Amino acid sequence: MLYQLHELTRNLLAPWVHQAQANAHFFNNAGHWWGQMPGADRLAAMNELFHRLGKDYEKPEWGINEIEVDGERVPIVVHEEVSKPFCKLLRFKRHSNEADQLHTMLNQPFVLVVAPLSGHHATLLRDTVRTLLRDHRVYVTDWVDARMVPGSEGEFGLDDYVEYIQAFIRHLGVERLHVVSVCQPTVPVLAAVSLMASRGEPTPKSLVMMGGPIDARCSPTAVNNLATQNPLSWFENNVIHTVPPSYPGAGRRVYPGFLQHAGFLSMNPSRHFSSHWDFYADLVKGDLEDADAHRRFYDEYNAVLDMPAKYYLDTISVVFQDFLLPRGEWYIKGEKVDPSAIRDTALLSIEGELDDIAGLGQTEAAQSLCTGIAEARREHFIVEGAGHYGIFSGRRWREVVYPKVRDFFAANAEAPASAKPKKKSNVTPLRRKAG
Numbered sequence: 001m002l003y004q005l006h007e008l009t010r011n012l013l014a015p016w017v018h019q020a021q022a023n024a025h026f027f028n029n030a031g032h033w034w035g036q037m038p039g040a041d042r043l044a045a046m047n048e049l050f051h052r053l054g055k056d057y058e059k060p061e062w063g064i065n066e067i068e069v070d071g072e073r074v075p076i077v078v079h080e081e082v083s084k085p086f087c088k089l090l091r092f093k094r095h096s097n098e099a100d101q102l103h104t105m106l107n108q109p110f111v112l113v114v115a116p117l118s119g120h121h122a123t124l125l126r127d128t129v130r131t132l133l134r135d136h137r138v139y140v141t142d143w144v145d146a147r148m149v150p151g152s153e154g155e156f157g158l159d160d161y162v163e164y165i166q167a168f169i170r171h172l173g174v175e176r177l178h179v180v181s182v183c184q185p186t187v188p189v190l191a192a193v194s195l196m197a198s199r200g201e202p203t204p205k206s207l208v209m210m211g212g213p214i215d216a217r218c219s220p221t222a223v224n225n226l227a228t229q230n231p232l233s234w235f236e237n238n239v240i241h242t243v244p245p246s247y248p249g250a251g252r253r254v255y256p257g258f259l260q261h262a263g264f265l266s267m268n269p270s271r272h273f274s275s276h277w278d279f280y281a282d283l284v285k286g287d288l289e290d291a292d293a294h295r296r297f298y299d300e301y302n303a304v305l306d307m308p309a310k311y312y313l314d315t316i317s318v319v320f321q322d323f324l325l326p327r328g329e330w331y332i333k334g335e336k337v338d339p340s341a342i343r344d345t346a347l348l349s350i351e352g353e354l355d356d357i358a359g360l361g362q363t364e365a366a367q368s369l370c371t372g373i374a375e376a377r378r379e380h381f382i383v384e385g386a387g388h389y390g391i392f393s394g395r396r397w398r399e400v401v402y403p404k405v406r407d408f409f410a411a412n413a414e415a416p417a418s419a420k421p422k423k424k425s426n427v428t429p430l431r432r433k434a435g
Contacts, residue, residue: 002259003241003243006256016054017051020047020051021047021048023047024045027043041283041286045281045283045284052295057298057303060300061123062078064076064092064129064130072101074096074133075094076092078091085153086143086146086156086164086308087141087144088142089168090142092140094137105137108135108136109176109178109409110139110177111136111137111138111139111178112140112169112172112179113140113180114141114182116185117184117185119260119261119307120305121142121143121300121303122143123303127393127394127398128392132402139168146307147243147248147254147256148248148249149248149249155309157308157310158310159332161185161188162188162191162332163192165192166195166196169193169204170201174204174205178206178207180208181207181209182211182212183211183357183388184213187213187214187315187319189209190207190337190369190370197341197343198338203342205409206345207346207348208349210350210363211350211391213320213358214325214349214362214364215326216319216362217326218360218365221357222267223357236309236313239312240309240313241256249306254308254309256306257304258304260304261302278294282294318330339371339372340369340370340371340372342370343372343373346378347370347379348404349379349381350363350380350382350401351380351383352387352391354390355391379408
């Protein structure tokens with residue numbers, strides 16, 4: 001009933017929220033008599049703040065229409081490469097009329113960016129994608145809001161997530177492919193490539209694992225503690241709800257986005273309160289640049305999606321309670337997930353020194369699991385002064401982390417000389433589109 005109650009409250013508040021938006025425009029309009037009233041600036045700020053606190057936040061646009069390469073502007077068009085019920089594989093295609101530039105771009109490495117399915121939309125990695133596009137052909141997993149997936153598509157669990165990643169890797173081919181996983185997907189991505197290696201399938205040139213809970217027993221954070229303080233049944237009884245009839249996924253069991261958002265806010269409520277107060281003060285002062293920065297941040301932060309219940313509960317159980325991957329006890333459809341089977345794929349693990357979501361050592365644990373990879377092709381990098389988001393977004397990502405990632409790709413573009421011949425696989429890759 002909680003989901004239904006939330007929808008009822010949202011619908012009841014909607015007229016007031018929309019009216020507040022209109023009021024803000026009126027009080028900001030110097031040509032309207034409301035805008036000439038004493039205290040109009042404060043009334044405008046108050047109404048806009050109320051509107052933003054109560055409005056629905058839709059999935060943000062990627063907004064990557066062009067990038068700059070060697071001083072030249074390169075147009076970007078987003079294509080849907082593969083469509084699955086719970087995820088779309090997007091391609092960010094670069095265009096150029098210059099023959100030399102086009103030839104260079106066509107011969108650059110492929111990068112599959114696996115975005116988290118952990119509340120926010122894949123657009124949270126906008127800066128990651130925009131930066132990678134300078135030197136790579138980029139594909140991104142764009143996870144679908146579970147409330148928009150019809151019940152006829154069935155359930156979606158962590159095992160299905162692993163199979164999706166394998167399907168995307170096969171579709172793109174591994175000849176020039178590097179895989180970047182950010183936060184939550186480090187676990188299923190490592191599982192996907194481990195299973196492919198165990199079967200004798202070819203694997204990507206490299207894996208870059210950033211700020212993820214490979215072994216959540218290392219330096220536990222508040223996120224880890226929440227998962228271990230309660231039994232799995234507590235999560236099923238308290239955070240899993242049914243999608244109401246107004247959505248295509250009506251009847252589907254999910255971990256609702258609005259509950260996840262409440263959890264995000266509760267981790268640091270004073271910071272968010274101060275941020276909203278500063279936003280109000282900036283509007284009153286007319287500091288439009290800072291106010292706009294606030295809008296951009298919260299347009300992304302407040303946009304959340306519902307996660308499939310089975311996937312969420314599987315993740316709590318496998319990753320945060322039973323630690324099956326680092327303990328070597330994770331089986332998917334009877335196959336053991338064995339990272340030591342990976343031999344031909346280089347590994348770069350990256351952690352933020354101040355990460356309060358995936359503590360130090362959690363991602364580095366991949367190094368001790370992937371013993372089949374030669375030490376010369378395994379690296380670990382700690383980003384000094386960086387929190388969780390700083391390793392894949394912002395100045396530190398662009399100036400410190402990205403050069404490391406780019407050079408790692410280049411250094412591992414070729415198969416290792418010691419690579420053993422692969423046994424023939426019975427899995428047929430999908431055809432990759434040219435261009």
